[in-house]
Amino acid sequence: MDKFIVSARKYRPQTFDTVVGQSHITTTLKNAISHNQLAHAFLFCGPRGVGKTTCARILAKTINCENLQPNGEACDNCVSCKTFNEGTSLNIHELDAASNNSVEDIRTLIEQVRFAPQMGKYKVYIIDEVHMLSSSAFNAFLKTLEEPPSYAIFILATTEKHKILPTILSRCQIFDFKRITINDTVEHLQEIATKEEIKAEGPALHVIAQKSEGCMRDALSILDKIVSFTNGELTYQNTLEHLNILDADYFFRFLEAMQQQKLSDAMLLYDDINRKGFEGDMVLNAFSEFLRNLLVCKDEKVANLLEVVESFKDKYIATAKATSASWIISALNVLNEAEINYKQARNKRLHVELALIKLTYLQQALDIAAPDKKKVAEKAVQFRAIKPIAVHSLQSTDDGKKPAADSPKTVVNTSSAKLIIEEPKPVYQPGTKPATATTTTSGTVTTSPKIASLAKIRQQVAEQNNANAHKARPLTEEELQVAWKEFILKLKTANKHSVVSTLEMMECKMRTPELFEITCFGNVQLGFLKQEKTSLLEHVQHFFHNPAINIHVELVETQEEENPADRPLSTKEQFVKMVEKYPLVKELKDRLGMELDY
Known part of the structure; x- marks a missing residue:
């Protein structure tokens, strides 16, 4: 009986043409080989299982092939190809950086780079999971990676590109592998x-x-x-x-029961799923994915994003047309909230059943929340019809005289029977009130004194500013102390006793007529003051009716805080103290070449 080999190894690609889903990379590598434009270092990065290490081995095999094919592939018949297939090639070295990530491993690799290949053109070093190397190993590898011998090629592979040092990335030709469709x-x-x-x-x-x-x-x-x-x-x-995957047919049945508001059918269906061993969060997640697919099917432009079995596509499209987008979006919100709170729920089954109950009566809730279309139509803006005013003559007035130069001009559009009156702008004289134009029923225009709304508002604001300016008072030392004590009393009334006792130890004094200073003794007092600084400033400004008043905080550090007696010694201070007491410790450190990490 032949020994069983898993398919992932048995059908591992041996040529560039057999690599699946990475044509953008294989084509580039084949062109580089055929034009003899190979870089000295490559970085293959991408998700797991997409062909990074496979492409690295194919590249190492192809560049050493003695009879390269016209299409850029290896011949599989020369000595180099045969030794590679048998795993006995001395020109290809693979290093697993996950288990060999120290500086010594990289130094051993660098020592091997010095020796030229015995046969073939290149010595290829494949370092898999290169992001697992330590920082010191990366630094030891930098110089060799930047200026390797002409016969050495490095191929680095990783699934986590962001963990690699930028200095390494800048020295490599980077190839990003994508997920296979x-x-x-x-x-x-x-x-x-x-x-x-x-x-x-x-x-x-x-x-x-x-x-x-x-x-x-x-x-x-x-x-x-x-x-x-x-x-x-x-x-x-x-x-x-x-x-252990839920069939989409379950969710079609769920949707049908919910659209018809048949709660019993939905509960029985979930009980059937629960008996098969599916967890509640899996049901919620799968149902959310099902509704997402329905929402995608609503628009034909994005229907290609639907990744379902071919036999279900027509059913998805037909169901999406019969389901409203508002219901799908609301259902997705319900399922998302239920999935987030699933872990905190004590009764998992009840939590999922409550979500199913909400979805069953979701359409009824949407109908209740939706506004009545008739009421919306009634509340629409209605435009008032303006009746045209009959005008006998455009060139003369009732007394037969020509109108004055500054009289209003009247234009009548006889085709649409609308009256458009263009009035002259009023001329304001200093010391007089503005006047607005009014039109009488006979068609003549008169003016009546009336204060414009904008001018009235400006006048009120000016009066208010003047009143505030008269009320504003500058700071005085005596009144400042009164305001300070009132603020402390206000905090006592609010039961902030710890803040009150701290503020009472501070000093408050005036510096300028619009600036007062609070002196804090230590960082503890400063922390308490920061909490009440805004309230204090507002209180003082309100007390003096002066918004221009500002506050300045002065910190005075105490001697105890600068040199606390009970502060523990740092690592460096402990070493210095030890050397003062035992000088031979420093001599031992220097002889052994030890470095201390403070």
Whole structure:
């Protein structure tokens, strides 16, 4: 019986063309090889299981191939390719930085770089999980990474690019790997299923691709597990059962019961799900994802974002058309709140059932909250119809005389029967009140004395400012002390006794007619004053009716705070004190070349 090899290793790509979903990177690498424009250091970063280490090995194999193919691929027949496939090549060194992350490991690697390859053009050093290296190891690696020998190429791989030092990033050619799409994953799984003679349904492979979340290694591991579980027959139902995934059909039934306000059907359906062992938060999360898909289907422009099984797409689109967007958005808010508060709930099942009850009667609540359309129409703004005023003549008045030069001009639009009156701007004389123009029923215009609203407001503001200016009083030492004592009494009434006792120890004195000073003795008093500083300033300004008054805080540090007796010694002070008492300690430190971390 042959030894079993997992699919992730058995079907690991050996050439650039077999790498799935990373064509933007493989094409760039092949062109660099064919044009002999290879960088001395590469950084492959991206999510787990998308082909970073695989591409690094293919690159190391291809650049040392003796018979490079026209399409930029390795020949797989030369000595270099055979030794690579057998794992005996001396030109390729792999280092796992997760377990070899010290300075000594990097120094050992640098020592190996000095030796040229015995056969082939390049010595390739692949450092996986490079973000696990310590800071000192990174620093030891900097110089070699910047100016390596012409035959050395470094390929660094990591899933956490942000943890790598910027000095390392600046010395590498960076390639960002992306997550593998669901369609690419399904196609690759179908190819493997065909080679392994596995009966696999398309929806089952689609579910596996969704569960893997863009990681091909996870998808292949799930495929191996389900094949062992089902004896080589992958169906949609046994895949859902094995992966512990809720079928979308449950949520279609949930939605139907809620739209018809059948609470009993929704509760029985949740009981069925609960008996199968699904946790409540999983139900809430899956239902939220289902409603998100419905909302996406409302607009055909974003329908391609729908990542569901092909057989369900038509049903999603039809259901989305029959469901209002307001209901979906409100339901998503209810589910989001329920999912956030799920962990704090004592009775988990009751918490989920309450969310289902809210969703069942959500449409009724929306109908009650929605305003009556008829009332909205009645409250619409209505424009008053203006009746045109009949004017006998535009060139003469009733007495037959021509109008004066400053008389109002009247223009009549006979086609629309609207009257437009253009009046001259009034001329204001100093010492007189402004007048506004009025039109009489006979068509003549007269003026009557009337104070404009804007001028009236300005006059009131000016009078108020003048009154405040007369009330404002400058600071005096005696009145300031009265205001200070009133403020302390106000704090006593508010039961702030700790603040009162602290303020009583401070000094309050006048510096200028619009500035007073508070002297604090120590940081403790300063902290209490900061809490009441705004209230104190407002109280003093109100007391003197003067908003221009300001406050200045003076801090006087006490001798006890500068040199506290009970302060513990720092590490450096302890060492200095030890050296004063025992001088040989410093001599021992210097001889051993020890460094102290203070």
